[in-house]
Amino acid sequence: MPIPRVLGVLISGRGSNLKAIIDAIADGRLDARIAVVISNIAEAPGLAHARTAGIDTVILSHRDYASREDYDRALVKELKDRGVGIVCLAGFMRLLSPVFVDAYPARILNIHPSLLPKYPGLHPQQQALDDGATASGATVHFVNKELDAGPIVMQDTVPVVPGDSAETLAARILEVEHWLYPQAIAAVLNAD
Ligand code: GRF
16 A cells, blocks of 8 residues: 655754755645644744644653653654654654554654764764764665664765864755755655
8 A cells, every 4th residue: 555645744953854845845846745743842943834834733742751652652643643654753853662663664764964874873963074074965764773774765975075063064964955855755655
């Protein structure tokens, strides 16, 4: 059965990748709809992008749940209740438990600002600089039970230039993220 072209986007912060997905849908580059944007942080600035676009938002604070599994069950319920077929993590700063991963097998995507498997985890841009890398990039991958280690859907390279700071490199990578993520979502939907 084809994956429903219904997205649930999870954020914790700025939401520029969420905005990029909203824009890609609006101009026909991505044939899908976002049923809900969920944030674990009530003040996440990215929620404004959803509200402006008239997309349902849900705040679920992990602090209100006794365990990671209980929290993940609540997330999954919100997503399943809305018929979400693909979950897109877009700067969602929570690790997913097996409860979540097993509820959406091969149906959860994440974007990470490095060429995975290089520089997983936190501060990947600083990791690239510390490593003396001459290039880094962005990766969209399926989420499995290991951090930043699921099968890669799409990635693209970005040069590291002399004098780069973590911030300048992050900004250069982010430009790539914004077209890569919608394209990778489309590829996953079209492959099914
Ligand atoms: C992006 O760099 C993404 O790759 C990483 O977190 C950042 C989120 O940025 N996972 P934004 O909230 O989408 O602007």
